[in-house]
Amino acid sequence: MLYVVITYLWLALLLYLLLGGADFGAGIIELFTTEPNRPQTRRISYQAIGPVWEANHMWLIIAIVILFVGFPGIYATMSIHLHIPLAIMLLGIIARGTAFAFRNYDAVHDNMQKIYNRVFVYSSFITPLFLGIIAGSAVSGRIDTQADTFLSAYIFSWLNTFSFAIGLFTVSLCGFIAAIYLIGEATDESERKRFVRKARQMNIAAVISGALVFIFAAADDIPLAGWVFGNPVGLTAVALAGISLVLLWLLIHRGRARTLRLLAGFQITMILLTVTYKHYPNIVILKNGYLSLLSNRGDDKTIHALGVALLTGSVFILPALVYLIYSFQKRDIQEH
Amino acid sequence: MDDFIAARSQMALSLGFHIVFSCIGMVMPFFMAVAHFYWLKTKDPVYRNITKAWSKGVAIFFATGAVSGTVLSFELGLLWPNFMKHAGPIFGMPFSLEGTAFFIEAIALGFFLYGWNKFNPWFHWFTGLVVGISGILSGILVVAANSWMNSPAGFDYVNGRYVNIDPIKAMFNQAWFEQALHMSIAAFAATGFAVAGVHALMIVRRKNPRFHYMAFRIAIVFAVIAAILQPLSGDLSAKDVARRQPAKLAAMEADFKTEKFAPLIIGGVPDTATKQVDYAIKLPGMLSFMTSDDFNSTVKGLDQIPKEDQPPVTVTHYAFQVMVGFGMLMLGLALLYLVALAWKRKWFGKSWFLKLFALATPMGFIAVEAGWTVTEVGRQPWIIQGVMRTADAVTPMPGIVYSFYVFTAVYFSLSLIVVFLLYRQIKMVPVVYDI
Ligand code: HDD
Ligand code: HEM
Numbered sequence: 001m002l003y004v005v006i007t008y009l010w011l012a013l014l015l016y017l018l019l020g021g022a023d024f025g026a027g028i029i030e031l032f033t034t035e036p037n038r039p040q041t042r043r044i045s046y047q048a049i050g051p052v053w054e055a056n057h058m059w060l061i062i063a064i065v066i067l068f069v070g071f072p073g074i075y076a077t078m079s080i081h082l083h084i085p086l087a088i089m090l091l092g093i094i095a096r097g098t099a100f101a102f103r104n105y106d107a108v109h110d111n112m113q114k115i116y117n118r119v120f121v122y123s124s125f126i127t128p129l130f131l132g133i134i135a136g137s138a139v140s141g142r143i144d145t146q147a148d149t150f151l152s153a154y155i156f157s158w159l160n161t162f163s164f165a166i167g168l169f170t171v172s173l174c175g176f177i178a179a180i181y182l183i184g185e186a187t188d189e190s191e192r193k194r195f196v197r198k199a200r201q202m203n204i205a206a207v208i209s210g211a212l213v214f215i216f217a218a219a220d221d222i223p224l225a226g227w228v229f230g231n232p233v234g235l236t237a238v239a240l241a242g243i244s245l246v247l248l249w250l251l252i253h254r255g256r257a258r259t260l261r262l263l264a265g266f267q268i269t270m271i272l273l274t275v276t277y278k279h280y281p282n283i284v285i286l287k288n289g290y291l292s293l294l295s296n297r298g299d300d301k302t303i304h305a306l307g308v309a310l311l312t313g314s315v316f317i318l319p320a321l322v323y324l325i326y327s328f329q330k331r332d333i334q335e336h
Numbered sequence: 337m338d339d340f341i342a343a344r345s346q347m348a349l350s351l352g353f354h355i356v357f358s359c360i361g362m363v364m365p366f367f368m369a370v371a372h373f374y375w376l377k378t379k380d381p382v383y384r385n386i387t388k389a390w391s392k393g394v395a396i397f398f399a400t401g402a403v404s405g406t407v408l409s410f411e412l413g414l415l416w417p418n419f420m421k422h423a424g425p426i427f428g429m430p431f432s433l434e435g436t437a438f439f440i441e442a443i444a445l446g447f448f449l450y451g452w453n454k455f456n457p458w459f460h461w462f463t464g465l466v467v468g469i470s471g472i473l474s475g476i477l478v479v480a481a482n483s484w485m486n487s488p489a490g491f492d493y494v495n496g497r498y499v500n501i502d503p504i505k506a507m508f509n510q511a512w513f514e515q516a517l518h519m520s521i522a523a524f525a526a527t528g529f530a531v532a533g534v535h536a537l538m539i540v541r542r543k544n545p546r547f548h549y550m551a552f553r554i555a556i557v558f559a560v561i562a563a564i565l566q567p568l569s570g571d572l573s574a575k576d577v578a579r580r581q582p583a584k585l586a587a588m589e590a591d592f593k594t595e596k597f598a599p600l601i602i603g604g605v606p607d608t609a610t611k612q613v614d615y616a617i618k619l620p621g622m623l624s625f626m627t628s629d630d631f632n633s634t635v636k637g638l639d640q641i642p643k644e645d646q647p648p649v650t651v652t653h654y655a656f657q658v659m660v661g662f663g664m665l666m667l668g669l670a671l672l673y674l675v676a677l678a679w680k681r682k683w684f685g686k687s688w689f690l691k692l693f694a695l696a697t698p699m700g701f702i703a704v705e706a707g708w709t710v711t712e713v714g715r716q717p718w719i720i721q722g723v724m725r726t727a728d729a730v731t732p733m734p735g736i737v738y739s740f741y742v743f744t745a746v747y748f749s750l751s752l753i754v755v756f757l758l759y760r761q762i763k764m765v766p767v768v769y770d771i
């Protein structure tokens with residue numbers, strides 16, 4: 001059962017990165033779209049994410065619940081030492097979620113829309129930035145559980161170049177997924193071209209921020225290159241990600257929307273696999289030690305019950321979710 | 337304000353904010369399902385308009401409820417890491433099941449809000465109902481987690497360690513049923529009176545009276561039934577509290593003295609120095625009767641509880657009075673409505689009658705907030721009754737005060753915006769749904 005739970009934790013993270021990421025990305029794309037094109041981008045992304053909007057963000061809650069029920073020590077340590085970035089991320093989640101709902105459901109369309117839009121696009125940037133910072137800090141080895149000053153215990157645990165680079169990398173990935181996703185939703189050729197262009201820009205941003213991640217890792221003595229390239233699984237995953245990226249760019253003008261989405265999704269999956277594979281089960285790396293999923297787990301009975309709950313939950317959730325996505329895609333295609 | 341108080345205040349603020357949205361999220365889907373049902377049956381477009389108008393409001397509330405809930409699941413750790421470290425694996429069961437319930441709710445909501453004219457109408461109707469059912473289920477599950485804090489079960493506490501953990505036993509602790517029942521009914525009473533009140537006000541103001549009258553009639557039925565059941569369920573809760581948390585009961589009642597034939601103390605000003613309650617109405621023997629169905633039973637007072645284990649008396653006592661007081665007012669309104677229904681149909685058109693209901697708009701929510709204050713403040717100084725003190729659970733990080741200020745500002749502005757949006761929604765009814 002322990003492995004069932006760990007698999008679910010990983011899947012929840014992956015799905016949050018993919019679905020929640022596409023959702024953040026739509027806002028990021030809007031942020032980097034010129035004013036005249038924004039209303040159209042807004043309309044398309046609303047049509048695309050409206051129905052699944054709530055569901056996309058459930059994956060974060062599932063991950064957090066798995067963490068605090070199954071691996072409470074890890075949840076508690078992260079909550080203490082990453083309090084500040086977590087709180088900022090939460091403020092981002094509040095701002096984004098409410099702005100999204102307000103702009104779509106306000107009965108009157110007036111200048112308030114400008115405020116909602118602004119809040120929405122900025123928080124769409126900040127939230128994944130801090131998600132990335134939190135993820136980066138978890139593996140950066142800067143969390144010091146024995147720290148005795150405020151700065152070293154609560155600030156330098158996350159405020160460092162490596163974590164920020166990971167944050168920017170996450171933002172670029174979200175933008176990239178969203179752009180690829182929206183290519184399939186575009187209603188005419190010029191829109192499609194615009195999203196292709198956005199995908200290219202986001203891809204370049206991801207490459208640059210990815211390079212920064214490696215540079216800062218090297219500067220900070222974080223053995224990132226070793227994790228990624230030092231083992232066959234990581235190496236294969238990186239290679240596959242690279243191949244799928246090349247394929248994606250070859251197919252971008254001719255390929256079916258679904259193929260492009262699958263390739264992009266596959267690529268993200270490989271990236272997550274690479275970075276998590278090598279240092280599993282030590283998902284949090286402290287200044288002086290590790291927090292291992294295996295040794296920080298809750299009682300056996302708890303893990304068992306949690307596993308059963310997740311498995312039974314999936315029986316209900318997955319078919320319903322698939323049907324939701326399927327039926328809205330089918331209807332949209334019919335309507336066009 | 338010190339960091340400990342700030343952490344408690346931030347938790348209270350976040351929960352107090354969230355509960356409003358969760359009540360609406362649990363109950364409104366049922367109101368919509370009724371209106372939607374009438375629309376499908378009678379094809380009277382007013383019912384369709386009511387359903388649509390409500391669903392726009394619900395979408396706003398739902399999103400706000402979902403983000404504030406997400407914040408809570410992090411805040412438990414951000415503010416009470418030491419509590420979660422030990423309690424997480426014990427009381428986490430309902431949370432992991434709740435994940436499923438939320439998920440179903442979010443999926444069904446997607447179908448419902450975006451599914452107009454896209455699906456078989458009865459399938460569409462059904463998805464709306466599923467939103468409500470899974471909402472109630474998640475409410476019951478979270479309350480089961482909270483009731484575990486009041487009535488810890490499913491583990492042994494030996495030498496500071498938590499052993500023999502049984503998450504299923506923890507979930508079905510002694511308090512879960514009474515609390516979940518009371519909470520679910522409260523959600524119906526609060527949302528019912530709030531919705532009915534707003535529509536009543538609109539009828540008085542003669543804005544689309546037919547629309548608002550039909551909406552009023554749907555909401556008020558739920559409100560009336562809930563308001564009648566609520567005191568009965570509250571009585572069950574009180575007996576339960578007397579059994580498991582005598583200190584909380586004593587604080588609720590400002591009952592300083594242990595005695596037989598204990599009086600029920602209503603209102604008054606508790607004075608913790610003199611251990612007297614001034615200006616109160618005392619009903620002799622009633623407290624003994626209420627807590628055990630026996631006038632001569634002994635009720636434990638605060639004098640038998642060590643000073644360091646006593647909850648704040650004044651807050652708990654007042655909060656309890658407020659809850660029961662508003663509960664009685666709502667019961668009165670419910671009976672009045674039944675009288676009108678049975679004998680005085682013409683009251684429905686009278687402005688004084690509608691104004692009474694308009695006045696009742698916030699009552700249920702005030703009672704809900706007060707009730708939670710009783711439950712939570714009455715549990716102090718414990719975060720897990722009798723096992724862990726709240727002060728030992730708080731985060732070691734200094735500066736929580738600033739976090740509290742920021743979240744207060746955020747929640748305050750969000751509340752303003754939600755009210756503003758709701759106002760606009762109602763104002764637009766004649767424009768969007770004029771028939
Ligand atoms: C519409 C709202 C509402 C109304 C009218 C009432 N209550 Fe209530 N009450 C709640 C809403 C509420 C609540 C907010 O939902 C609480 C907080 C925790 C819980 O489970 O329910 C609660 C808690 C609560 C508790 C504490 C339970 C605990 O700590 O576990 C008691 C003893 C009562 N109630 C008793 C009553 C009585 C005797 C009422 C008589 C009229 C009453 N309530 C009306
Ligand atoms: C939504 C309705 C709820 C409201 C309005 C509410 C209200 C409050 C209040 C007023 C406090 C502060 C008490 C004090 O410090 O004096 C508090 C504390 C707390 N509540 Fe609740 N509560 C609610 C439900 C829950 C639930 C469902 C849980 C957990 C499953 C929970 C967990 C906590 C925790 C962990 C604390 C902090 C520790 C403590 O003060 O004991 N609450 N809540």
Ligand code: HEM
Nearest residue numbers: 061357358361362398401402405406408409438471475478
């Ligand atoms: C008595 C207290 C509570 C009740 C009755 C309650 C009920 C609900 C309901 C019905 C929803 C659905 C959203 C909506 O309709 O607006 C919701 C959302 C949520 N609640 Fe609460 N809740 C309570 C306290 C808590 C606490 C203490 C937590 C966290 C520890 C929490 C976590 C969440 C989360 C994560 C969501 C978002 C789910 C989504 O996206 O749909 N809730 N809650």
